[in-house]
Amino acid sequence: MIIQEVIDFLEETTPLAYAEGFDNVGLLVGDTNNVVTGVLVTLDTLEEVVQEAIDKNCNLIISFHPIIFQGLKKLTGKTYVERAVMKAIKNDIAIYAIHTALDNSFQGVNARICDRLGLTNRQILMPQCHTxxxxxxxxxxxxxxxxxxxxxxxxxxxxxxxxxxxxxxxxxxxxxxxxxxxxxxxxxxxxxxxxxxxxxxxxxxxxxxxxxxxxxxxxxxxxxxxxxxxxxxQHQHIGLGMIGELPSPMQEKEFLSFVKENMQTSCIRHSALLGKPIQKVAVLGGSGAEAIEACLAKQCDAYITSDIKYHEFFKAENKILLADIGHYESEQFTKMLLWEQLKEKFTTFALYLADTNTNPINYL
CATH class of the missing domain: 3.30.70.120 (Alpha-Beta Plaits)
Structure with missing residues (x-):
């Protein structure tokens, strides 16, 4: 089986046509005609991840985030991006990124967060236009x-x-x-x-x-x-974020503890507690401050995302509980989602979840 066959499957289930315009998705490095020796699934493709692929005899890395996001004008090894790309090229390893195509999928990143929290009656938070x-x-x-x-x-x-x-x-x-x-x-x-x-x-x-x-x-x-x-x-099954409902309402502190446990995060930054029960919940993996207004418009009780800046917390307007659980933490289960999809389809080569922890943020 060649690399292109794996890519065809990924793009059939998660079409790249629905990735955001700013993104850099698809095959970033490598030859699609190479026979697959093994696949390593990761959240990020760092130099350490490429080494893990080498150690496990994998010549295809399926990465959520693209290691090449903006244009590369030089390959001298001076940056972590250049070193990862150079190592992959030297060892004939292909790198494929899926990123916001999976963010916008109804069965993608945000569906997995909803799974972790047991949310039902799901709908897209911000349906995509022109699809x-x-x-x-x-x-x-x-x-x-x-x-x-x-x-x-x-x-x-x-x-x-x-x-x-x-x-x-x-x-x-x-x-x-x-x-x-x-x-x-x-x-x-x-x-x-x-x-x-x-x-x-x-x-x-x-x-x-x-x-x-x-x-x-x-x-x-x-x-x-x-x-x-x-x-x-708008396409009601394509777009950023997802809204769902808890089986029964929770008090705010109980809800935040529930999220902390089920999303396996060590801390949560949140807006003011409002003394209201939480049942209708919006989620958006990764940076999601742009969707706060949409959450308010759809009268959500709480919104789980990451990378909310200081002044963006004011947008809660004492109407919604904003919970910033961390970028890595909101997307950490995505590689398992990809691994499960690939495992169900392909049995002719080794398929690994990366052991390398790529979270660049540490907590004291």
Missing amino acids: IQRLLTYVPEKDADSLRQKLFEAGAGNIGNYSECSFNLKGIGTFKGNEQSHPTIGIPNKFHQENEVQIGVIFPKHLQKNILKALFLDHPYEEVAYEIYTLEN
Whole structure:
């Protein structure tokens, strides 16, 4: 099995199309055609992690965070980033990062936090826009049912709990081919009218390649007329953060102790206690101060995240309990999530969870 096959699986379950625009995800180092000798799953790819991959005969590192975030102009070994990359290249080890693609997944980073806390009735905190596209195409009436079905099979027409959704209009299409044309219907140099159906279907943007492949393979015309639009609709299963509910309300101090134990963090920085029970909880792994307003708008009782700055705690406005549990601590279970997904799929090579602790923050 080659590295590309592992990448294909990862990107099928967690499409990179939904990573944030600022991010650097995907294959960062290495040759996708190399045969996999072993895979090491880690939160961060440091020089020590690359050495662990070497020791365990792994030539592919699946990392949550990208070791290369901004452009590298030099590789001299002067920084921890350069040293990790140079060591990987010298030992023919590929590095793949998934980061905010997994942050935005409904079964990703925030779902794992919800699992740890037993939160139910989950929904995305900040649904992502511009993730849904619409295809319009025009096909002879007699071919409409067949083409529509092929588009459905390619992944089009799914809306929430419904599948095979489309909108269809009947009309008259016209065309005239030149001397080099080979029309399926009609003859060259002669004006032709055909009873056609306009088929409209929506699909998640990461499936555009599959949808167009089905369109071109199954459309009867030599020249296929089609249009693709990006819609403003939010995708309710793609986006940052997640909201869920505790099985029963907790008092604030009880809740903070519960979070501290289940998220395995040694301390929690939090906003003022308000004397209100906690049941509706928002979570966002990693830096999440940007979502405080969204938590307030959705009337959450508490918000668990990390990297909240001093002045950002004021945004609680005495309406919500903000809990900063630490960046590493909020994402530490992510590598187990990735490992479990890979373990279920692949059995032909060794698959390891990194032993190296990459948390750069220590507490006294």
